Amino acid sequence: MAHAIELRGLTRWYGKRRGVLDLDVTVHEGEVFGFLGPNGSGKTTTIRMLMGLIRPSAGTASVWGLDAWRDAPAVHRRLAHLGSDPGYLGEMSASGLLDHLGALRGLPAGAWRSLAERLDLDPGVAVKKLSRGNRQKVGVVQAFMGSEPLLVMDEPSTGLDPLMQREFLALVAEARAAGRTVFLSSHNLTEVERACDRVAIIREGRLVKTATVQALVGDHTRSINLLLERPAPDGTFVLDGVTVLSSTGQDVHLMVRGDVNPLLRRLAELHVRDIAISTPDVEDLFFRYYDGSVAGSEGRSAAAAGAGASAEVLR
């Protein structure tokens, strides 16, 4: 069975300017895959290559086993796309536009209606008269109105209000439940954390990390603050993956990486008055990758990875 998306050594140069370099990404059928990176990191370049709009300088991009450039029309029968800033024809009404794009995808007229109602979109208004948020709703409706097995979306929730963002996440969840695959480029970390099974982080055109959201969070350090009834005996916290950052007798600050069970067993032997555990969210991890502390090291530096979280607890 072919993967939904397979990028192998995917590279794109714009003259001497870097687009993306040597990307290797596999998106499995049925998963929601987040593609994280700030503006200019290469997300849109990658999606344009996936959509067959630009050719790779080197490497390959394939969708459902088909070459994204050479077999673009065949690929597009099996995917729906939403760009970051869709260039709609402003003079058309939302309904006319959705009907036209739907018809090009072989959908019947009005296939968008239930989604438009759900997102509270007025389809009779000319697109140029819609607010940024409402134009984005048109994009979301356009992406979800079909039943293509793959959805490729570039910054899909930009401009949506929090209620609509929640609705968007629900749509993604429904798509996954229906067995569809979603490739979601975003810099909305909360959205990615909530929606995605796996995440790839791209930095300056290079892939920094690919992991499940769970693993990305789980592999990293937790910050634990303990308030004990009485000081712990010497050597209590000498365990694999545990670092004592500070100890004033009863007040202990630990960093833990990996399995927390040995530490929990040890804590059970103590009289703990209070405990605070903080786990870094994807946002923390993302910024850590971006400030260079973990870049390319696959998170080897536990101390660096935990710094943000511990600061949060100690404040």
Next chain:
Amino acid sequence: MTALTFRLELRRSRVVALWLTVIVLAYGGIIAAMYPILKENSQLLEDYMKILPKELMAAFGMSGTLTDPGVFFSTYIGSFLWPVIAAMGAIILATRPVAADVERGWTDLVLGTPLTRTRSLGAAILAQAIVLALLAVAAAAGVLVVGALVGAEFDAVRFLAASVVFWLFACAIGGVTSFVAALTLSRGVAAGVAAGVLLVMYLMNIVAELQVDLAWLGDIGWSRYLAVTELIDTGAVPWTSVAVFGVVAVAGWVASLVVFRRRDLLP
């Protein structure tokens, strides 16, 4: 899918088509209304024309007598109004699908569907050709209708045959502009290049008419081929014009399809 795109392109062209058609019809009608006055005062006009240098008149397409229907139509419509209208219409329509739509991101949306690049641009080219045909027919129709009302006795078949040459000329501009637009993906650059080339060729023709030793310059410009005087006056079909404009139009469109199919689409 191609039919859908074609219909949308026609719909998007209706404002351009409407305004240019109104201009062409109105101008042609006003000029045709003046024809009986020109005819009544033909001797006076001839005397006046003799004052002007012969070469200068030839340079601006005024050769022969203005009471002659072919000269009349060529002078007022063929050498003046039609090149401007054809250039405006062809440039607006030809730069839209391959340059303006790429710039605004519409191309990303339609090519995100199973629609192929060739079909997408092919449908736009077909719509372009039809709108230009409408304008070309309007260029003759305005003169013919008002001419009939004022008793000008213009030959409708020959005037409409002249509009076929006009149409091919407009298509040639459209073909070349489509090609430049596909190469540059910039509406401004493509429009500038097309308009610049037309202007340079027009000036070359003037120089060719004024300078005998540079007469060859006229052969590489459009002005010499946009000649319908003989067609209207004698019924002789200008096959060279038909061939030149036809070949340039088809070559331009085919080249634009080839380039558009193979190139990166970067807004």
